[in-house]
Every structure is written in C-alpha cells, then in structure tokens.
Amino acid sequence: MENKSITILGIESSCDDTSASIIQDGYILSNIIANQDVHQKYGGVVPELASRAHQQNIIPVVDKAIKDAGIKKEDIDAVAFTRGPGLLGSLLVGVSFAKSFALAQNIPIIEVNHMQGHILAHFIKEKTNENHSPDFPFLCLTVSGGHTQIVKVNDYLSFELLGETIDDAAGEAFDKSAKILGLPYPGGPLIDKYAKEGNKTAFTFGKPKVKELDFSFSGLKTSILYTIQKQQKLNPKFIEENLNDLCASIQHSIVTILIEKIVKASEQTGISQIAIAGGVSANSSLRNSLKELENTHSLKTYIPPFSYCTDNAGMIAITGHFKYLKKEFCHQGVTPKSRMAI
Ligand code: KG4
Numbered sequence: 001m002e003n004k005s006i007t008i009l010g011i012e013s014s015c016d017d018t019s020a021s022i023i024q025d026g027y028i029l030s031n032i033i034a035n036q037d038v039h040q041k042y043g044g045v046v047p048e049l050a051s052r053a054h055q056q057n058i059i060p061v062v063d064k065a066i067k068d069a070g071i072k073k074e075d076i077d078a079v080a081f082t083r084g085p086g087l088l089g090s091l092l093v094g095v096s097f098a099k100s101f102a103l104a105q106n107i108p109i110i111e112v113n114h115m116q117g118h119i120l121a122h123f124i125k126e127k128t129n130e131n132h133s134p135d136f137p138f139l140c141l142t143v144s145g146g147h148t149q150i151v152k153v154n155d156y157l158s159f160e161l162l163g164e165t166i167d168d169a170a171g172e173a174f175d176k177s178a179k180i181l182g183l184p185y186p187g188g189p190l191i192d193k194y195a196k197e198g199n200k201t202a203f204t205f206g207k208p209k210v211k212e213l214d215f216s217f218s219g220l221k222t223s224i225l226y227t228i229q230k231q232q233k234l235n236p237k238f239i240e241e242n243l244n245d246l247c248a249s250i251q252h253s254i255v256t257i258l259i260e261k262i263v264k265a266s267e268q269t270g271i272s273q274i275a276i277a278g279g280v281s282a283n284s285s286l287r288n289s290l291k292e293l294e295n296t297h298s299l300k301t302y303i304p305p306f307s308y309c310t311d312n313a314g315m316i317a318i319t320g321h322f323k324y325l326k327k328e329f330c331h332q333g334v335t336p337k338s339r340m341a342i
C-alpha cells in the first residue's frame with residue numbers, strides 16, 4: 001500500500017509580511033508572500049497598520065498558496081502557524097485564521113516559534129534543486145530585524161541558545177543606520193546595494209565589547225551618528241558625496257561583528273558546521289564572508305536561498321512538518337505570544 005503524503009499549510013504573520021505556504025512531504029509546493037508597502041513612509045513597521053493589512057491579505061494569500069500548489073484544501077493534513085515572537089496584533093490574525101481553517105476542515109493545528117522556523121528553512125526541499133542541508137549538530141547564526149542569536153541545533157526540534165544581542169538586532173543596526181543616511185525603510189537591502197560600489201575601509205566605527213557569544217549594536221549606531229554629524233558640520237553634502245563608502249563601511253562593521261562571534265562559537269563548541277538564517281542572511285557581504293570561512297577556518301557553511309531568508313510561510317510549514325511527524329499538535333485555546341524563547 002502506498003504511504004499517504006503529509007501536506008501542511010503554513011501561515012506566517014508575525015510582522016509585516018502575510019505569507020502562506022504548502023509543503024508536502026518536506027517539498028515546497030507554494031510560498032506566497034504579500035509585503036506591506038504601507039509602512040515605508042513611516043520609516044518602520046506601524047503595528048496597527050500591519051494588523052489591518054494582514055486582515056486584508058490573509059484570505060487571498062492562502063487561496064493562492066493552495067491553488068499554486070495544485071492541491072485542494074481537503075488534502076491539507078494540518079495547519080502550522082507562527083505563535084510568536086512578533087507583533088501581537090499581527091500574530092492574532094494568523095493564529096485566528098489557522099484555528100478557524102483547522103476547525104472547518106477538522107484537522108489539527110501546530111504552533112511554530114518564528115525563530116525555529118528561520119533555522120529549519122534549511123530543510124525545505126525543492127523538487128527542481130539539489131538539496132543541501134546541514135547535519136546535526138550545527139551552529140546557526142539567526143539574524144533578523146528583531147533578533148540576533150547563535151543557536152546550537154541538536155536536532156529538528158532541539159535548540160540551545162548560546163548567545164544573543166543585549167540591545168539592537170543586526171537587522172535593526174542596518175535599518176537604523178540606513179535611517180541616519182536618509183534611506184527609506186527597510187534600509188538593510190539598500191545598504192547592501194550601495195555598499196557594492198563603496199570602499200569598506202573608508203570609515204571606521206567604534207567596536208562593541210560584549211562578553212562571550214553575546215552581541216551589541218547600539219554603540220555602533222551612536223558611533224555612526226556622531227561620525228556623520230561631525231562631518232556634516234564641515235560639509236553639508238557629506239552623506240550624498242560618500243553614500244557608497246558609508247554603506248560599505250557600515251556593512252563591513254556589522255558583518256565583522258557577526259563573523260567574529262560565530263567563529264568564536266565554533267571554537268568553543270568544536271562544531272564546524274555553520275548555518276545562517278533570518279532576513280539579514282540575505283546580505284551579500286555576510287554570505288561571502290561566511291563562505292570564506294570554508295577556506296580560512298575549514299568550516300562547512302550553509303546559506304539558504306534568498307527566498308527563505310526573509311519572513312515566509314515555507315519555514316513555518318517545514319517546522320510544522322517535523323512537528324506533525326512527532327504529533328506535536330496544540331489545542332484551540334492557544335494564544336499568540338509577542339515574546340517567545342527559542
Ligand atoms: O527575518 P526578517 O524578514 O524579519 C524579521 O523577522 O525581523 O528580517 C528583516 C530584516 C530587516 O531588518 C532588513 O533590513 C534585513 O532583514 N535585511 C537585510 C537584507 N535583506 C533584508 N539586511 C542587510 N542586507 C540585506 N540584503
């Protein structure tokens with residue numbers, strides 16, 4: 001008798017992207033993301049507007065995910081949703097939708113920790129591509145707009161936090177620096193773009209001193225701000241005339257901090273498999289610097305495809321797949337959590 005496939009609908013709504021994905025037996029069939037442009041003019045995510053946009057987007061996004069996957073809603077075995085961490089109003093939309101859908105279809109629901117999702121994105125399989133996932137244990141540098149963590153991953157659902165930021169996240173460091181430069185939100189991808197034409201050693205900024213495997217980025221932001229304010233007094237067009245060099249130098253500072261700590265974590269644990277995850281892992285300099293560690297430190301590195309770096313429901317659906325195998329379902333009374341340990 002043929003084994004029945006496992007089909008999971010994943011829902012992600014923790015911040016400003018509404019996303020739905022279908023994963024069947026670990027293979028991704030669809031991954032639909034609706035971005036919210038409404039926040040751009042405010043220079044950051046406005047929670048009230050995010051919740052409203054999720055409410056508008058969720059049904060069409062899920063509908064498209066099911067259609068593009070070429071399945072019927074009756075084929076879905078369970079709904080996995082992001083329980084947290086994230087913005088409460090945003091999470092509520094996804095959690096409520098997941099519960100209602102599951103009730104209507106009479107299928108179980110699976111809660112997913114967004115940060116675990118980012119890490120497990122490494123295990124999403126694609127029918128068209130060769131799959132390349134880390135073996136256990138491995139270290140994962142998870143860098144997003146809200147988090148910066150070094151996690152020891154022992155198994156699909158076994159995580160140990162080794163270090164994290166004590167103030168801003170790496171993505172925030174990119175976005176806040178971009179804001180100082182007058183770039184629109186989110187500035188991370190723009191810094192990456194302009195840095196390609198700049199000199200990374202043109203400017204140097206203060207380096208944080210933080211114990212063990214923790215990070216700090218708030219001092220860097222202040223150092224960037226002071227450098228720019230000082231230079232602008234001498235030349236009001238300083239930013240305009242030095243934008244590429246400023247972006248390259250800022251990016252170099254952030255990436256150096258991240259790489260130094262991941263090397264330290266590898267030395268301390270003796271683990272030589274290193275992965276990156278989260279929105280900032282889309283950064284080209286971080287990707288290149290990590291790859292270089294293969295030659296300079298004999299490490300084996302894993303970098304997810306761009307589409308699985310930033311928030312997406314594929315990562316939630318794959319985590320749901322592993323939890324489904326262990327029958328880790330939750331009850332209908334589950335509520336979202338804005339803070340959630342890994
Ligand atoms: O994981 P993510 O999509 O959302 C959160 O869970 O926070 O990460 C978003 C963050 C933003 O701070 C954004 O500026 C940053 O990832 N980001 C980048 C790049 N692409 C996205 N930062 C630097 N370079 C990039 N190419």
Ligand code: ZN
Pocket residue numbers: 114118144145278279310311
């Ligand atoms: Zn994220």
